[in-house]
Amino acid sequence: MEENDVKNRFKAVVIGGSAGSLSVLFEVFPALNPRLNVAIILVLHRKYSGDSSLSDLLSTKTSLPTKEIDDKDPILPGHIYLAPADYHSLIEKNYSFSLDVSEKINFSRPSLDVTFESAADTFGPSLVAILLSGSNDDGTAGLKTVKEAGGFIIAQKPETAQMPYMPQNAINNLEIDLILDSKEISDFINMLNQ
Amino acid sequence: MIEDEEIDLLLNDVFEIYGYDFANYSRASLKRRIIRLFALDKFPSFAELRYRVRTEEDYLKRFIEEITVNVTEMFRDPSFYKVLRTEILPVLGTKPFIRIWHAGCSTGEEVFSMAILLQEANLLKKSLLYATDLNPSVLEKVRKGIFPLNQMKQYSESYIASGGTKDFSTYYTANYGQAKLNEDLSEKIIISTHNLVSDSSFNEFDLILCRNVLIYFDKDLQERALKLFDESLGVLGYLALGSKETLKFSTIQARYKQLDKEKIWKKTM
Numbered sequence: 001m002e003e004n005d006v007k008n009r010f011k012a013v014v015i016g017g018s019a020g021s022l023s024v025l026f027e028v029f030p031a032l033n034p035r036l037n038v039a040i041i042l043v044l045h046r047k048y049s050g051d052s053s054l055s056d057l058l059s060t061k062t063s064l065p066t067k068e069i070d071d072k073d074p075i076l077p078g079h080i081y082l083a084p085a086d087y088h089s090l091i092e093k094n095y096s097f098s099l100d101v102s103e104k105i106n107f108s109r110p111s112l113d114v115t116f117e118s119a120a121d122t123f124g125p126s127l128v129a130i131l132l133s134g135s136n137d138d139g140t141a142g143l144k145t146v147k148e149a150g151g152f153i154i155a156q157k158p159e160t161a162q163m164p165y166m167p168q169n170a171i172n173n174l175e176i177d178l179i180l181d182s183k184e185i186s187d188f189i190n191m192l193n194q
Numbered sequence: 195m196i197e198d199e200e201i202d203l204l205l206n207d208v209f210e211i212y213g214y215d216f217a218n219y220s221r222a223s224l225k226r227r228i229i230r231l232f233a234l235d236k237f238p239s240f241a242e243l244r245y246r247v248r249t250e251e252d253y254l255k256r257f258i259e260e261i262t263v264n265v266t267e268m269f270r271d272p273s274f275y276k277v278l279r280t281e282i283l284p285v286l287g288t289k290p291f292i293r294i295w296h297a298g299c300s301t302g303e304e305v306f307s308m309a310i311l312l313q314e315a316n317l318l319k320k321s322l323l324y325a326t327d328l329n330p331s332v333l334e335k336v337r338k339g340i341f342p343l344n345q346m347k348q349y350s351e352s353y354i355a356s357g358g359t360k361d362f363s364t365y366y367t368a369n370y371g372q373a374k375l376n377e378d379l380s381e382k383i384i385i386s387t388h389n390l391v392s393d394s395s396f397n398e399f400d401l402i403l404c405r406n407v408l409i410y411f412d413k414d415l416q417e418r419a420l421k422l423f424d425e426s427l428g429v430l431g432y433l434a435l436g437s438k439e440t441l442k443f444s445t446i447q448a449r450y451k452q453l454d455k456e457k458i459w460k461k462t463m
Contacts, residue, residue, distance in 0.1 A: 071409045071438045072416070084438055087409075090222035093198075098220035099409045099438050102227070102263040118222050 010038055010152070010192045011126040012075065014119045016112030016142070018045040018134025020162025024182045025132075029061035029080075031186035036064060038128075038192050039075045041091075043083040043115045045108050045134065055082045071099045083110040090118040106138035116142025125150030128192070130185060132156045134166030143170050147177075154178045154188070196229055200240050204228070207248050214258060214328070215391045218415035227261040234260070255331060263410060264332050267345070268303040270405070271437055272355035275307060277456045279357050282432055283315045286400050292321040295399045295426065297390060297419075298407035299325040302336030302383075307353075308403070309379040310365060314358070318382055324397065326388035333385050339375040341366075346373050390419045395426040402427055405457075406436035413443070420444045424461070433459045 017024065021044060032040075046054065058080070059066035066080040067073075075081065075095040083089040087099040088110050105111035116129050116139065129146040131139040133156055143153045155171050158164035160181040170176060180188060201224070205216045216224060228243075237243045246253045269275050286292045292312075296305045305325045312318040325336050350362035366373040388396070390407070402423050408416045423433055424446040433441070433450065435457045441447045450459040 069438070070440060071436075072413055072443075087438060090220070090226065092220065092222050092412075098222050099406075100220075100223045100226075100263060101265050101406050101409070102223075103265055114226070118226065121222070121225070 009126060010128050011077070012039045012041060012119060012123050013128040013130065013189055013192070014041045014043065014115055014146075015130045015132065016043045016116060016139045017132035018108075018112075018136060018138065018163065018166055020133030020135075021156075023162065024156060024185070025058065026061055027182040028186045028189070029058060031183070031190070032062055032064060033190045033193055034063040035078070036189070036193055037077045038189070039077055040064070040080040040189070041075070041083070041089070041115065041119065042080060043089060043110050043112050045110070045112075045136075045138070046085055058082065069097045069099065071097065073097045083115060085110070088114040090114065091122045093122055095122070106136060108136070108138050112139040113142035117145045120146040120149040120151055123149075123151065127151035128154065128189075130154040130156070131167050131170050133161035133163045135163040136166060137169055139166055140170045140173055143176075144174055147174065152177050154180055154185070156185070157181045196225070196232065196240055198225070200244075201225055201228060204240075204244050204247065207244060208254070208257070211248060212251075212254055213392075214389070216261070218391065218412045218418075220410050220412055223263070223410055224261060227263070231257065231260045258329055259331055262329055264300045264329070266300045266303045266406075267352070268307045268341075268349040269352035269356050269358075270304070272352045272357075274405075274434070274437070274456050274458075275311065275352075275356035277453065277458060278308075278434075279311055279315070281453065282401065282458065283311060283317060287315060287317050289400060290320065292317060292401070293324070293397065293399045294321060295324045295326070295397070295402045297326055297388070297402060297404040297423070299327050299332075299336065300329075301332045301341075302339070303341065303349075304403065304405065305336060305383055306339065306375050306379055309383065310353070310358075312382075313379065314360070318379075321382050323383045324399075325383055325385050328387060328389040328391075330387055333387065336383065336385050337380075339377075339380050340372050341375070343368050343371050343373045390422065391415060395422055397426065398428050399426055399431060400428060401432045401434070403434045405434060406439070408439050409436060417444055420446050424449070427461050429461055429463060431461050433461065435459075 055068040068082045090098045155167035155176045158168040209215045312321050353362045366375050452459050
């Protein structure tokens, strides 16, 4: 992809991850441009713990403002949003979040597919979706919807993933735009800013 | 792919023919539910779904049941119930009479959780629990008080985490994969349909619980519901919302004070 193609095209990056994805984020976050002007939406499978310590932990890795999503939070450029445990996170046409406690999808709530699909509906071609390490099927159907809506889809290089199954499943079933390791993922996100 | 304009037409039909107004529901969630129902019932086209909703009242019932989210559980967020147990109920217990409203109660798991807390605090006899929802078929389930047996292990764990000390299985009778909750828990539960979009205040309460219902509303409708709760709460009454919901942006906020960590507010004037 030429650098010119990406300038100002993208408004949001949705990153989905499961087992083994946290270590990737710990590498990507410190490398992010502190003046990034796209929004980053993070959906991670995790066990409900009743507190918000994961967003506190992630916020120590970046100077970008990081918060766990509350219902109807607006989506602002340069902010990082973490989907809360035990809710699906959806995105409204007015660039705000709506939460949902409906049935688990792919045994997961939050489900990556739900947020990818909802983000595709709102952001269309101005969305980047990235699928990281994990050991289940979640994410592939969502990436397909992102692609069909004109968005850009990326999978973590499976040989660099602690759990290669999830990104490999997407690579096997879809035409992925880029397959990247964690360093390349942070470079790519920073490039959106040029 | 279903277009937003098609959703508008369908919702308009539902309002004009049946009086259910979903215009101010969170659109992203509602659209996903409609697409899900469209796939589930294998409609060849969106026009067919629309026709069936328009012409078959029985199908409208299914439509309402499926597009509203009726996922709920007993003792969801145990730390919330712990605060009810240790901080709220002792205060309410000083009153001669306790009135509680579960707004948007769905199949009633939270109502029965509350009934258990009240019974353990020896307050159930002087309490009334109003359980309301817009959807008559979920209220039928509240009336029966029967839940899937396979959920009980998790409910028991949440009950214990909320500070419960009894054997949770003493609260139900197991039969053919179902758990029937003890009849005495139901005695003080009053069940009625009530639509937060269109119905008004109907009583004054000491505690209103509306958890993970406002997330399905847009901000305007959230404000309407919060005003309705405000009108329905006595001074020093409590309002409890879901763990990701807030009063922060509402005009009623000035009269409320939040308790520490949990999403419980006390009406101060």
